[in-house]
Amino acid sequence: MSYALTQPVHWQGRQWAVTGYGIEALDGRYHVPFSEIQDVEDGRPSWIDGLCRRYGTDRDDLMAALTAARAILRRSVETALSAAA
Numbered sequence: 001m002s003y004a005l006t007q008p009v010h011w012q013g014r015q016w017a018v019t020g021y022g023i024e025a026l027d028g029r030y031h032v033p034f035s036e037i038q039d040v041e042d043g044r045p046s047w048i049d050g051l052c053r054r055y056g057t058d059r060d061d062l063m064a065a066l067t068a069a070r071a072i073l074r075r076s077v078e079t080a081l082s083a084a085a
Contacts, residue, residue, distance in 0.1 A: 003028030010072055015058045016065035018072060023065045030055060037069050 005012075006021035017024050022033040030051060038045055048066070051057045 011065065011068040013058075013061040013064055015061045018065050018068045023062075023069050025055070034069065034073060037066065037073060039073070040070055 003026065005017050005024055005026070006019040009017055009019050011018040012026070015026055017026060021031060022037060024031040032047060036045070036047065045066070048062065051062065052059050
């Protein structure tokens with residue numbers, strides 16, 4: 001089964017990718033929009049453990065996707081702040 005990831009694909013791991021939508025499973029079964037990805041200061045998102053329990057997620061790959069998504073969010077905020085200045 002092939003799943004077309006939302007473009008652009010910013011990062012791709014073994015099981016997860018960071019896309020223009022947020023974090024997506026490569027098989028298309030699960031996705032987390034950027035609106036649900038908190039900054040690192042907000043701690044560990046509650047959906048991480050749920051995905052790992054229900055989906056048999058590669059935890060290291062999902063955490064790498066979360067790190068990449070947070071970096072993209074930080075860059076977009078910095079870009080917006082620079083444009084507003």
